[in-house]
Amino acid sequence: xxxxxxxxxxxxxxxxxxxxxxxxxxxxxxxxxxxxxxxxxxxxxxxxxxxxxxxxxxxxxxxxxxxxxxxxxxxxxxxxxxxxxxxxxxxxxxxxxxxxxxxxxxxxxxxxxxxxxxxxxxxxxxxxxxxxxxxxxxxxxxxxxxxxxxxxxxxxxxxxxxxxxxxxxxxxxxxxxxxxxxxxxxxxxxxxxxxxxxxxxxxxxxxxxxxxxxxxxxxxxxxxxxxxxxxxxxxxxxxxxxxxxxxxxxxxxxxxxxxxxxxxxxxxxxxxxxxxxxxxxxxxxxxxxxxxxxxxxxxxxxxxxxxxxxxxxxxxxxxxxxxxxxxxxxxxxxxxxxxxxxxxxxxxxxxxxxxxxxxxxxxxxxxxxxxxxxxxxxxxxxxxxxx
Amino acid sequence: xxxxxxxxxxxxxxxxxxxxxxxxxxxxxxxxxxxxxxxxxxxxxxxxxxxxxxxxxxxxxxxxxxxxxxxxxxxxxxxxxxxxxxxxxxxxxxxxxxxxxxxxxxxxxxxxxxxxxxxxxxxxxxxxxxxxxxxxxxxxxxxxxxxxxxxxxxxxxxxxxxxxxxxxxxxxxxxxxxxxxxxxxxxxxxxxxxxxxxxxxxxxxxxxxxxxxxxxxxxxxxxxxxxxxxxxxxxxxxxxxxxxxxxxxxxxxxxxxxxxxxxxxxxxxxxxxxxxxxxxxxxxxxxxxxxxxxxxxxxxxxxxxxxxxxxxxxxxxxxxxxxxxxxxxxxxxxxxxxxxxxxxxxxxxxxxxxxxxxxxxxxxxxxxxxxxxxxxxxxxxxxxxxxxxxxxxxxxxxxxxxxxxxxxxxxxxxxxxxxxxxxxxxxxxxxxxxxxx
Numbered sequence: 001x002x003x004x005x006x007x008x009x010x011x012x013x014x015x016x017x018x019x020x021x022x023x024x025x026x027x028x029x030x031x032x033x034x035x036x037x038x039x040x041x042x043x044x045x046x047x048x049x050x051x052x053x054x055x056x057x058x059x060x061x062x063x064x065x066x067x068x069x070x071x072x073x074x075x076x077x078x079x080x081x082x083x084x085x086x087x088x089x090x091x092x093x094x095x096x097x098x099x100x101x102x103x104x105x106x107x108x109x110x111x112x113x114x115x116x117x118x119x120x121x122x123x124x125x126x127x128x129x130x131x132x133x134x135x136x137x138x139x140x141x142x143x144x145x146x147x148x149x150x151x152x153x154x155x156x157x158x159x160x161x162x163x164x165x166x167x168x169x170x171x172x173x174x175x176x177x178x179x180x181x182x183x184x185x186x187x188x189x190x191x192x193x194x195x196x197x198x199x200x201x202x203x204x205x206x207x208x209x210x211x212x213x214x215x216x217x218x219x220x221x222x223x224x225x226x227x228x229x230x231x232x233x234x235x236x237x238x239x240x241x242x243x244x245x246x247x248x249x250x251x252x253x254x255x256x257x258x259x260x261x262x263x264x265x266x267x268x269x270x271x272x273x274x275x276x277x278x279x280x281x282x283x284x285x286x287x288x289x290x291x292x293x294x295x296x297x298x299x300x301x302x303x304x305x306x307x308x309x310x311x312x313x314x315x316x317x318x319x320x321x322x323x324x325x326x327x328x329x330x331x332x333x334x335x336x337x338x339x340x341x342x343x344x345x346x347x348x349x350x351x352x353x354x355x356x357x358x359x360x361x362x363x364x365x366x367x368x369x370x371x372x373x374x375x376x377x378x379x380x381x382x383x384x385x386x387x
Numbered sequence: 388x389x390x391x392x393x394x395x396x397x398x399x400x401x402x403x404x405x406x407x408x409x410x411x412x413x414x415x416x417x418x419x420x421x422x423x424x425x426x427x428x429x430x431x432x433x434x435x436x437x438x439x440x441x442x443x444x445x446x447x448x449x450x451x452x453x454x455x456x457x458x459x460x461x462x463x464x465x466x467x468x469x470x471x472x473x474x475x476x477x478x479x480x481x482x483x484x485x486x487x488x489x490x491x492x493x494x495x496x497x498x499x500x501x502x503x504x505x506x507x508x509x510x511x512x513x514x515x516x517x518x519x520x521x522x523x524x525x526x527x528x529x530x531x532x533x534x535x536x537x538x539x540x541x542x543x544x545x546x547x548x549x550x551x552x553x554x555x556x557x558x559x560x561x562x563x564x565x566x567x568x569x570x571x572x573x574x575x576x577x578x579x580x581x582x583x584x585x586x587x588x589x590x591x592x593x594x595x596x597x598x599x600x601x602x603x604x605x606x607x608x609x610x611x612x613x614x615x616x617x618x619x620x621x622x623x624x625x626x627x628x629x630x631x632x633x634x635x636x637x638x639x640x641x642x643x644x645x646x647x648x649x650x651x652x653x654x655x656x657x658x659x660x661x662x663x664x665x666x667x668x669x670x671x672x673x674x675x676x677x678x679x680x681x682x683x684x685x686x687x688x689x690x691x692x693x694x695x696x697x698x699x700x701x702x703x704x705x706x707x708x709x710x711x712x713x714x715x716x717x718x719x720x721x722x723x724x725x726x727x728x729x730x731x732x733x734x735x736x737x738x739x740x741x742x743x744x745x746x747x748x749x750x751x752x753x754x755x756x757x758x759x760x761x762x763x764x765x766x767x768x769x770x771x772x773x774x775x776x777x778x779x780x781x782x783x784x785x786x787x788x789x790x791x792x793x794x795x796x797x798x799x800x801x802x803x804x805x806x807x808x809x810x811x812x813x814x815x816x817x818x819x820x821x822x823x824x
Contacts, residue, residue: 118520118549160516161513177513177516177545206544221540241432243425244565245565250434274566274567275434275567289434315444359446361445377446378445
């Protein structure tokens, strides 16, 4: 049974619960919403029944989705990443960097100085405001309107395919196809971390994050590598069963050694894989899968934590989770409408909504104030926080 | 007579495999015998990851094919310079080239010729990643590659980002397909299958119990022997000793002395042909008379040439049997020799099959990467594909779990035979959420 079939069956199960819930509560959200995004937020807020509010608890909920594609000015429909930066939004696409500002899109390509048109990752330095771009052909620093390019040929980069870039004070960290890298913007010194000087099985890295004086690296086949920036020591976190085809116990470590992303916030380390999600509070690991939680899919492209909540970009939609409650967002297959799924334990409630995320194959997420932006396989979208 | 019986049993087992894959009975992942299931004697896994194929749910199927092409580009990624694997890389490229040229003689794709864009996977650190990006920039529709698992894994991850179909024809690393990336398939049997065959043969058929290993000190050696070690342990035979050697090393006295001190009754060699042949010679020179077994890379003219008389009796695995009297195989061997003036090796044969699969997928799906991917991974279109290397059977991770062969050096030649049948391969450890099929 493939994932789509499983989702279909789960969908029927969820739908049954929802219909019963609607019947009992007199809730008929979908009928009250006119098509189009106008004033939908208010209507959704007014229409959310008390049991939905109760189910969501303190979890933030977003709606009123607005989609942008190449028809709206994006250089390509496929968006790899998104980063909110004050009044503008930076989007990495397969055909360049797109910047949304004052309701207009502007594109930057190789001709403008990008190392490659495929922009996989973006971060902004809090110290300088410089924008760092991880591309398929090197690393860019976008500063004062000028693109500076770092590659294997002119810097200490381990590889030119930059899957992830983050700024941590004066330090820039990258996860590349040939190892993790560190660039000290003050000294100009580079560091390379591979299986030769770190406890990695292989040098392939795919995600990096920082927090509490530590840097965490998602290493393909090597689980998570933790680097203590004070002691300069490493330690690794692996799936203790040592097998690639199974997870013997879900809560004994990372659910799989092939990791695709890491994010740290509020003392919690979240680890994304194509096999499920892991949460580590510094003492205990907990694993989550699509069959035993509200996680939409085990295939997690990207994740980002904000306070107690983690946002999970999966191939079947967007999930969010605070350790207790799941809130997920999906687009309907055959129309522009979508749904919000709220899961507590084994109970799931569904809220039908008239706007949806742009595509269920979600690759990137970022949030600022009351807005959330998603990068997807078919455009980017903006959502508003619902009261 | 014995060979015929073995062949019959092997064929019946393969037929059983197909029936199982068609849903009549679920088999263990990787055709793993019950007794070799990880933790199978003690604990049922919470989740098995590869019972079902991973879907690709992204966009792309709606893209309109271009109409202004004058060639259909296919990428090739392999060792072409700067590696000890260059001879194998060249064979792989030649196998793919032969398949492409034959199709072009028949009109290519609607009159448009196919063209291979070859990329060397050895160079700068992580070169494979950069090369796959270049292939994407060159607008290839799919690519073949590669042999060294260090490069295969790197390429695979980029293939996912770029949504570029990848068919692996030369890397037997079991973990390559254990990644859930729905943009690749592999049409060559992996070291898991080789290890199961060797373990069964060495411990069960030949009755050895004290086996020591010498393996290459690289990822190929480490990951390759991993399945052998685990399978042996699970049937009650932990390895006695595992020592390593480096590619390019020529003197192995220290390692062999350690092997001698472990008093093995058999030795397994896991590495490239040159080094393993030198090890074998030095083992014999140092008085070791124990039987020697090895991985598929020993099945090479280089091994026979260097090891000479000492190669007699060495048993290895091989991902196909080039001595079978199949018309398709014979034609391939004849045409390959005519075109390149050399005998095809295992990499050439599998690349020939892989390229033919890609081309057939393009013919059926059209010029759309997502649709090409859909056909390659649907477990229907190419399930049971009859290639020059035999029947290709894909499991849910798109790994080739078709028949593996064994060889023994007799009178200076590799003689092929099917491995003894494994014990039960039926499921005792089905996924807990498996409710359909």
